[in-house]
Amino acid sequence: MLGTVLASALLLTGAAPAVADAGWAPSPIVWTACPDDPDSPTPADGECGTVRVPLDWNSPGGPTITLAVARHRATDSAHRLGVLLADFGGPGSSNAELAVTPGVFSPEVRARFDVVGFDVRGTGRSEFIECPDTGRPPSDEPAGPAEFAALRKYHEQAVSACRARNLPVFDHADTGANARDMDAVRRALGEARISFFGISYGTLLGQQYAEQHGERVRAMVLDSSIDHSAGIERFLGDRAAAADDAFRQFVAWCDRTTTCALHGQDVYAVWQKALAMTGGTPQAQSELRGRVLQDMYRPVWDDLGQAIADAAAGNPPMTAQFSYNYDSIRLAVVCQDFDLRIRGFAQYSVLHAEELRRGPLMRGSTLSHGETMACLGIQGPPSNPPHRLNIPRAPRILLLNSRHDPATPYAWALAIHRQAPANTTLLTYEGSGHGVFEKNACTRSAVDRYLLALAAPEHDVSCPA
Template sequence: MTRALVTAVILVVSAGSAGAEPVERTRSIAWAPCPDAAEGECGTLSVPLDWDKPRGQRIDIAVARHAATDPARRIGVLMVDPGGPGGSAARFALSRLFSDEVRARFDIVGIDSRGTGGSLAIRCADLMVGAPSSYPADETGFEALLRFNRGVLAQCGERSGPIFDHADSAQVARDMDAVRRALGERKISFFGLSYGTMFGQLYAEEFGDRVRAMVLDSVVDHSADVTRFVGDRAAAADDSFVEFARWCERTDSCALHGQDVRAAWEAALVRADGEQFGRQGLIDSMYSALRGPDWAWAAELVAGTPRAKALDFEPNYESVLPASVCQDFSLRVKNFREYSRLRAEELRRSPIMRGSFIGHGETAACVGVAGPPANPPHRLDIGDAPKILVLSARHDPTTPYAWAVNIQRQAPRNTALLTYEGWGHIAYPRSACTRGGVDSYLLDLAIPAGSCPAVE
């Protein structure tokens, strides 16, 4: 039997449990050449809309595969996800991020997570035009945000259909295992970036014995409550700004070299108050520069002479966020009093950057979401999984290094932490050390040394 067509579908009732819900066994993926990537194979897999109701409505999820270029030495399947949320894992699987040796030894498989790419993409960004400030100054401003969000949620849910209520990370983890079965693999390896690490963690919790290897790069801490979700990210943003200022001090080409960078930043914020994009627009652009990092652009922003540059977020990020992040975390801020306490903590931990673009923005987007999260936050429980490699830059403004440390603390027997002693979001491509350490782990299950030096 070829890997292109695996097995037929059967639904069976567990022995001795007449009347129970049937257990999903195996369906097939009919592969065809990807329309925009000659090296790839694309297909879809039918899965239950709600994994707790396997006899109910079904949906098709999009899958892509780059077959191992050296099949004689093939190790198995490496599932990948670029995070976001909103990034297409199907496209990511066909990218050139991975080394030639990894591409030679693994079938690299990407599954578009629910609400993204070819898996019933949620498209609601147009509904968010004209939103009130996500930084309300009083009760009236908070109520305006609450009313607006509720309207968007209702319209987006109606437009998107039932996928809107079934796009949390726990559902995606079940989809991953359905793809594993369809591929005929006993175990898989996994490589997740940023929010893609959520899918890996949930998979390792439920299907740990089916994991051969797993890399969680720039990990999201699913145990974070709303205070840590916002506060840890706010502190990480300030830490990255401090690193930028240090770079300016030692780098002649920095547009702010020889100046007090913090004072120049405060002056730039005051100046921005009278400009078109305003103070918050400047802060958001600085956050994007730190995330790269693109320190030369950061200096230009402060100096008032920036090149035009788009912010680097997934195009479907805003649309899928309420259906995913708001169902994976308890980000329910109910009233202005709660918001004020949270904002004060955010500013306490981030006096320079005034908080985190992404931590604050995601929490504000969840204002008005009803009910508890479908996949509530909790401590990591991966007792059945093998040793998982957690990778993080020490100075990451998006997924704080403290989160990687906490993940390792929660599962010390099942995780190893590789620290990139540098900057920016996503650590794997930063240096020969980070690439080599991850590749050796994926290929040979060799745990790398504890840290990699920064590359400036």
Template sequence: MAAVLVVAGAGSAGAEPVDRTRTIEWAACPDGLEGQCGTLSVPLDWNKPRGQRIDVAVARHRATDPSRRIGVLMVDPGGPGGSAALFALSPVFSPELRARFDIVGIDSRGTGNTSPILCDDLMSDAPDIYPSDEAGFQAVLRYNRRVVSQCRARSGPVFDNADGAAVARDMDAVRRALGERKISFFGLSYGTVYGQAYAEMFGDRVRAVALDSVVDHSADVLRFVGDRAAASDDAFAEFARWCDRTESCVLHGQDVYEAWEAALVRADSRPNGRQGLLDSMYYALREPDWGWAAGLIADLPAFRAADIQPNYSSVRLASVCQDFSLRLDSFREYARMRADELRRSPIMRGSFLGHDEVMACAGIAGPPANPPHRWDIGKAPTILVVNGRHDPTTPYAWAVNMQRQAPRNTVLLTYEGWGHVAYDASDCARAGVDEYLLNLRTPVASCPAVGP
């Protein structure tokens, strides 16, 4: 039986007056998209509210059943680099959510149409991000400092004002412009960083928050990489068990672990072959696409490009590097991190994503603008945390830790399956999120796995 959550302000009644000095001028969205698009002027630096301003891009899909409208549901697809404005207009959401909420997406700073940070062309000739000595590590630092300097110069001041706390303040500015007293929020993956920040800073303005595949904003550099490394090995072990019991797996009847090691050796004869194989395997486990994973081991040409956010490599310099303390400054620090990573992930040789992000941030000057810390959501209502048990990108351990940090007002829904983002993977998880957002009722504690 679902337990009812007692949450104050469950509707849009009592909405605060619209701030007429900062309104959104709505117009039809381009490219025939169903919805309204506009911009809102906000301070570039929220610590200097009377200073320079920027326009954040906003999109809205109006509730299709206005007579039963609950209010506003802000959404974010994560990345960083994903356009929340486009996400809000997508068919991802259930008909009932679309009927009862105005679904609103705000392109976070540096993404979509909010002062996009586009610097991929500055990132040629990158050094090896797995250095074996001090000289190799120093080459990474020199490269990073050059790229950051050039990207900052090209992007302008938004580059130093794109952290998760700034995005949360933009969300609240949009709330005020819409005249809503409270909002609901649904974030995926890195979008959960924005949801966490909003619940901390504006908990009394929250009706409901659902966080699917959570990025633990309390993680230090060792957990940021190590937890993901362990999760990658766990995901591989799940794939190997599937091959053992599934006749259609091309590796069925073989020792999958021995075949994997042999494939890594074969890959050594190709340029970037081993790392390319490891990276491709990570994405196959993340999907999850276990047929692709087996094909990678059986036939190296099964490599294929991964689907990542459009400007992820650029915007992470201004977001991830400012939301986490990932500033390795010496080879000694790197060697300690790498040893722990390999200890926790002997099969996958570490975390592709975690390692890559840490090395992109190495050497960046100054402390992060929105440093990691223990979650403090005392003013927020009960928040729903959702995570796959075998997710290699946002480890299940992160979701458990988030719930432990705020046991009085968080509920954890476990999807017992694989891959990244539970809402798309399981009808049960989707129903649980919808029930919470619509009726403020907690779902069942867990949802069964659905075959990949």
């Protein structure tokens, strides 16, 4: 990890040091058939291996851990362009599994690239982090100092139990460490340069790799970006505003779509009734808001409308569930990548009031609010503190973002673009949802052209919804 002195310098100056792990080298990967995964919806199509890396990059001669790697070889080896490393975000998704899953990338990309994914620390088959069950938490919207203290105590105990179960990797799983791991994977593959595709939280891995090893990047696509410069106010406030913006897009769709379960009704009034029908408790309302936010991701407007109609009729829909270990790994990753430390109830009150001001419809984002409250249990400063992006050695990077993204706000893509204007191009999808690459022919062709021919648009562009 970056170390206290270097991390402080990054936070203050935004410097982008070259990271050289001299004196340590990975062994070449031994490829074998991938193990069967009964939980995978589609069969894997590739080969698997492992890379051993230092547990602590500041002590490369110390203990090591094993990272799972998978590869789908380029089907047109005569015209192979190199390696495309991919991170599908979460945090918590198995990049190794998804990299060898048919259909993720176009046939043209799979023909010209070895598509490679490695499970970052704490995910998949790389030192999987899973917290013990500590029971139902108190409401994450405390009404006073006593409730705030109880919530902090709960999360401190939860973090302590999770850390004890998952040592030593729990203390060494931030995205800065994962970026150094990615260069170890590059070296183990024997590649001078790599191309990279990251989506959602995976975009932070790409950004940090470009800061550390920009000269090793051939091409980089960052789809629905995390803004690592966001302080706690913007981390909460920007996402609260984005969730409300997405909700208004749903209302507009419902007003013009006869199949919407709420068509012809005052959708805002029905939404308020749905929240009231949960019993009015913050915890019950949070579960409904979380389900609605999840439906905004693709988006699935029909399901969202039906969920609100059902809740307003007294039949709340099932709570949103993640299919990976997000609730566990966010403690070791998000809480170390961002400074989400709240000192006391007074500071919480100010922050929550701003959430409600910027997002009165959705009452804040359950995603960012939940992450921030979970980080109440973390002690000490973040090991990978937020800072402005600084990538002078990187090539032109293609940024993609929906204008109405409920999870990674469009404002974050604009902020990243402003931080690195000389070598980023922004493609705006003029629609809703989280994740742009597969939206339509316009977005897919732009990404494929860039990856295959390094033909990034000279100026910012947009694709219609």
